[in-house]
Amino acid sequence: xxxxxxxxxxxxxxxxxxDIYQRTSDGVQETEPFQRLLSILAECRxxxxxxxxxxxxxxxxxxxxxxxxxxxxxxxxxxxATFLTNRTVLVxxxxxxxxxxNDPFPDGDNDARRFFASxxxxxxxxxxxxxxxxxxxxxxxxxxxxxxxxxxxxxTRYEERRTIEQLREVLDEYRIELTRQNTYLKFFVTKSxxxxxxxxxCPEKDERTFLENHKHLLNNKPEELFxxxxxxxxxxxxxxVVTREETLENLDRLDIELTDEDGQDLYFIEIKWVGESxxxxxxxxxxxxxxxxxxxxxAVKQVVGYIDELLKEDKNVKIGYLxxxxxxxxxxxxxxxxxxxxxxxxxxRKHFHRFVKLPDFRVKNINPR
Amino acid sequence: xxxxxxxxxxxxxxxxxIAHAKRIGWDSVSTxxxxxxxxxxxxxxxxCHSDENEFxxxxxxxxxxxxxxxxxxxxxxxxxxxxRLLGDLDGEVRLNSSDGIDxxxxxxxxxxxxxxxxxxxxxxxxxxxxxxNDPQYDQAVKANISSEINTDLENDTLKVxxxxxxxxxETLTDTSTISEEEYISLYFDYLFGQIIEKK
Numbered sequence: 001x002x003x004x005x006x007x008x009x010x011x012x013x014x015x016x017x018x019d020i021y022q023r024t025s026d027g028v029q030e031t032e033p034f035q036r037l038l039s040i041l042a043e044c045r046x047x048x049x050x051x052x053x054x055x056x057x058x059x060x061x062x063x064x065x066x067x068x069x070x071x072x073x074x075x076x077x078x079x080x081a082t083f084l085t086n087r088t089v090l091v092x093x094x095x096x097x098x099x100x101x102n103d104p105f106p107d108g109d110n111d112a113r114r115f116f117a118s119x120x121x122x123x124x125x126x127x128x129x130x131x132x133x134x135x136x137x138x139x140x141x142x143x144x145x146x147x148x149x150x151x152x153x154x155x156t157r158y159e160e161r162r163t164i165e166q167l168r169e170v171l172d173e174y175r176i177e178l179t180r181q182n183t184y185l186k187f188f189v190t191k192s193x194x195x196x197x198x199x200x201x202c203p204e205k206d207e208r209t210f211l212e213n214h215k216h217l218l219n220n221k222p223e224e225l226f227x228x229x230x231x232x233x234x235x236x237x238x239x240x241v242v243t244r245e246e247t248l249e250n251l252d253r254l255d256i257e258l259t260d261e262d263g264q265d266l267y268f269i270e271i272k273w274v275g276e277s278x279x280x281x282x283x284x285x286x287x288x289x290x291x292x293x294x295x296x297x298x299a300v301k302q303v304v305g306y307i308d309e310l311l312k313e314d315k316n317v318k319i320g321y322l323x324x325x326x327x328x329x330x331x332x333x334x335x336x337x338x339x340x341x342x343x344x345x346x347x348x349r350k351h352f353h354r355f356v357k358l359p360d361f362r363v364k365n366i367n368p369r
Numbered sequence: 370x371x372x373x374x375x376x377x378x379x380x381x382x383x384x385x386x387i388a389h390a391k392r393i394g395w396d397s398v399s400t401x402x403x404x405x406x407x408x409x410x411x412x413x414x415x416x417c418h419s420d421e422n423e424f425x426x427x428x429x430x431x432x433x434x435x436x437x438x439x440x441x442x443x444x445x446x447x448x449x450x451x452x453r454l455l456g457d458l459d460g461e462v463r464l465n466s467s468d469g470i471d472x473x474x475x476x477x478x479x480x481x482x483x484x485x486x487x488x489x490x491x492x493x494x495x496x497x498x499x500x501x502n503d504p505q506y507d508q509a510v511k512a513n514i515s516s517e518i519n520t521d522l523e524n525d526t527l528k529v530x531x532x533x534x535x536x537x538x539e540t541l542t543d544t545s546t547i548s549e550e551e552y553i554s555l556y557f558d559y560l561f562g563q564i565i566e567k568k
Binding site: 046070241 | 490498547
């Protein structure tokens with residue numbers, strides 16, 4: 001099994017032993033009022049946005065007697081003028097302010113954390129509320145910024161990732177990534193494999209010219225390499241859920257399916273490539289795909305067909321993207337040039353507005369290795 | 370149990386869940402979240418209880434947006450049409466009446482609070498990620514089954530949770546302070562770590 005047979009996981013548990021005991025038996029963290037207040041503070045921050053960090057102090061005793069309607073009282077607190085004009089407030093069990101001050105917090109993460117922890121003594125619990133609704137707490141002089149299995153830093157990095165609305169920005173950055181040798185090399189046949197290809201196919205020809213003329217050759221089945229590369233880039237840079245290939249009822253598969261973090265809307269990306277790949281045996285070119293008819297009209301029809309099918313299956317598809325990796329030998333115009341509604345059958349044209357052809361993802365083997 | 374009786378019970382469940390969700394600051398809840406929350410309440414139930422699953426009447430199938438139960442849908446439709454809830458079936462719903470709230474067993478209420486408090490720590494927007502990472506749901510998606518998701522005692526989620534607990538028991542000298550609910554909470558902490566690190 002995943003955990004009990006996993007020495008690494010058990011080693012991690014042993015390391016975190018103290019944190020686990022504190023979390024499950026310190027008389028505060030495991031209680032209902034504490035967990036409720038933690039959730040309420042984050043929700044209030046989401047509803048009442050502001051750019052300042054806030055410190056909310058409450059005694060353990062008051063916390064244990066947290067009022068029943070704390071959700072309403074907390075909203076009142078977040079809109080209270082004293083709260084808005086003071087960085088630090090001390091509240092009672094009904095979340096009314098008992099004391100406040102506007103002293104600045106120390107500069108620097110570590111100094112600030114030490115300061116917050118120093119306030120969390122004498123049975124006081126300190127909640128630190130960030131503008132992005134992350135809530136950390138300090139208690140018994142300790143900093144509880146991290147979960148047992150995640151750190152505050154990784155949570156901050158995650159919250160800073162882009163949302164589905166920013167997909168195109170992320171893909172523009174990915175285009176830049178594709179110009180880096182470490183990224184593009186994986187798509188192309190290596191120099192040594194090209195030399196082998198040369199000696200098998202046409203040893204009489206000049207090797208250097210052969211290598212130059214064939215450096216654009218893609219590895220066999222490049223679609224899988226492209227799909228995984230772009231999928232990983234999206235996963236690592238966006239706050240969305242990238243699920244596995246979705247199988248439609250007719251057994252076609254969507255290459256990449258994306259849903260926003262809430263899981264409300266569906267987007268998908270169909271991946272195609274144009275250029276030339278090497279054959280499976282490595283001694284002759286394999287497939288060559290050109291912009292027409294591969295992209296226009298075939299891929300356009302395919303994507304709009306998928307949109308139609310998803311909508312028929314009551315799936316809330318917003319947009320179907322067509323992403324084309326352009327590995328053609330020459331620098332040619334975008335494969336989407338001239339795509340129009342007339343490329344799809346009449347019965348599917350009603351969905352054409354949900355189709356987006358992304359600008360080509362150019363991959364060039366500038367410095368082969 | 371007749372369809373009408375099932376619907377009446379579901380109405381009480383849904384009203385109670387929405388009322389208790391408000392207590393953790395969720396003033397309104399999306400209908401998708403409600404489907405997901407009821408699913409988690411059902412699939413995790415037997416980890417903490419030895420009696421019959423209190424959510425036995427809910428039958429879930431796989432959709433792109435998570436588990437779906439027709440009973441939850443029908444109950445929401447009924448509660449909206451009778452104005453006990455405000456909102457719409459494809460969006461957010463919120464309370465407009467106290468009818469039916471807490472008219473369920475104490476144990477069931479407590480269990481609802483356990484799950485809501487765990488989810489509340491991460492926020493409503495993360496519930497979908499937990500669903501996608503749920504072993505039983507994942508298994509159902511992989512198998513591409515359109516029939517009911519297995520939520521009985523042999524379900525994959527319970528197997529994984531039991532193994533998670535076993536790792537704690539075999540590593541820590543004393544686990545007597547860790548309740549079953551805490552194990553679920555720690556497991557979600559683990560899942561959340563996996564989600565944000567995109568492991």
